[in-house]
Amino acid sequence: MLVCKRIFFFWLFSQIWTTPLLAQSTPSVIGHYAAITTWSDPLEALGTLSADESVTLSATVTDTIAEINFEDGEQVERGRLLIRLEDAEEQAQLRAAQALSDERRNALGRATQLQQRNLAPRADVEDSQARLRQSQADAQALEARLSNYRLHAPFSGRVGFRNVSIGTLVTPGMALVTLDKLDVMKLDFTVPDVFLGRLSAGLKLSAKTAAFPDEVFSGEISSIGTRIDPITRSVSVRADMVNPGLRLRPGMLMEVVVQQRIRNTLVLPEAAIEPSGNRHFVMLIDQQDGTPRLERREVVIGERRSGEVEVLDGISAGDLIVIHGLQLARDGQQVRLLGIADEETGIRSLLEADR
Missing domain, CATH: 1.10.287 (Helix Hairpins)
Structure with missing residues (x-):
């Protein structure tokens, strides 16, 4: 009787410990196809916006205001009469x-x-x-x-606040109204002079501002300063940015990312890379025999950016790489492929579908 009990407990103990091991012997992974993507080395800076054209209209004679033909913030056309003096x-x-x-x-x-x-x-x-x-x-x-008694708009743009009234006595040099051309903005920023060789007119850039945190504005470098600041060792750069909806305003602080060394290269999600000292590896999913099996492959990586890494050597475009489940993945191991993540299908949706 005692022997039977020992046999039973031994069998129960073996079932408890071997069941998780069997379940873990075929880990579940999510794959991602390596693809060629347009890539650039980002150069980050802080910049300030200014209007493409900006002027403060002022009086050149002494007299009283007889007529005002604009409202606060109104968009006016070139040549429009804004203020007439008596x-x-x-x-x-x-x-x-x-x-x-x-x-x-x-x-x-x-x-x-x-x-x-x-x-x-x-x-x-x-x-x-x-x-x-x-x-x-x-x-x-x-x-x-x-x-001199008539102030016309020298270009099409948006006027500022109206701070004068009819009958106000104005004198030469007195500011009457501001006018800004806002459909295109100038973005001025500085970069260290060590990057001067990588900059050129026409380089694309993107910029964000705290006023519109979910939107990225695009532009391109129009000119580069001719002098280096001897104190900061930086060079001034000016870019032109289209202003959709005229939402950007002069004086705004912008976070600038210049897209330099634009090229087509192989890109993987950063989660697919396994670092080991100075070396880097990925898990390649081999499906030639119909059964997904892993192959550990060493790769050479290049630049990194948010959530992505450039792969210079080791894999080819179209290779299926593990991006989720690497903790239990081993070289030569058979795996269960839950799905392939891409721009339309995320890892979370694949995991939820497997529940």
Whole structure:
């Protein structure tokens, strides 16, 4: 009886310990196909935005505001009249100068007719011509002065706040309204001079701002500074960025990533790489005989970026690599392939489907 009990407990003990081992003998893994992807070495910097065109319109004469033709933040077209100062006196002087020009033009006509009949000397005609030119110049000078009483938009853009009212007395140099061209923005940033050889006009970049954390804005380098700062040993770089919806504003801080050394290379998720000292390995899934089996393969890696790593050698495009389940995976081991992760199918959805 005692022997039977010992046999039973031995059998029960062996079942408890061998069942998990059997379950673990065929681990479950998730694969991912190695693919050729466009890759670049990111160069990060902080930059500040400015408008493509920006101006503060101010008065050049002393007078009161007679007319305001814009609202706060309004988009205006080039040439639109924004502010008109009181110019009644100047208009009257212009009409007087134009009337004097008409009078002298008529006098020149009469003198010319008399001279043609030899009834007046040639000098009278020349004097009349000089007086006419003088009156016309006076009228043109008044027209030029009148232009100082009207502020037009020098380019299409968005005006700022209206801080003046009709009847306000303005003086020369007094700021009246700001105007910014926001459809294209300038992004200025600096990078260490050691990267100068990698920079060139036309390089693509991306930028993010805390105001729109879920959106990435794109642009390209338009020019590179001609001088190196001797204190910081950095060079200034300017990029042009399209501003969709006119949401970006001058003065915004941007996190810039310049895409340098753009190339097509083999890319894997970082989770697929097994580091071992200075060497790196991946688990290749071999399905030639219809049964998924692992093969440990050494690879040479290049640059890294968020969640991805560049593979220079060791595998080829189209190889199926383990990206989940590496903890229990061993070289030559048979595995159960739960699925293949890609842009449309994530690891979590494959694990949930296997429950």
